[in-house]
Amino acid sequence: MKDAMVRAGQSSKKAALIYQHSTLERQKEVAAALDARVRAERHDVADGEASGAEVVRRA
Template sequence: MVRAGQSSEKAALIYQHSDDERQEEVAAELDATVRKAMAAAKGKERDQPSGTNLARGE
């Protein structure tokens, strides 16, 4: 399978038969979405700790 986590066997087959160009387009869009979200979150302080800081009690 090209990608994991499809909601159905039909969806998995669609991805499996897509071409490399389309896979590059999907990956580029995902990358752009993540980069945009990371840029928006950069510099923002959280009101409450999370992740490792929360586990450490910081």
């Protein structure tokens, strides 16, 4: 929430929530991006390229 507030120039959570909008299409985009990221990270870990701590540090 705080990151979104900073990016939008809002000083309160209430203001951020008032102007927060989401569409089904946007939710699908976010879900797809998260899925791709998780799959990529799992692939790295499975290949022994990154530990869990390393994955978090890179995020």
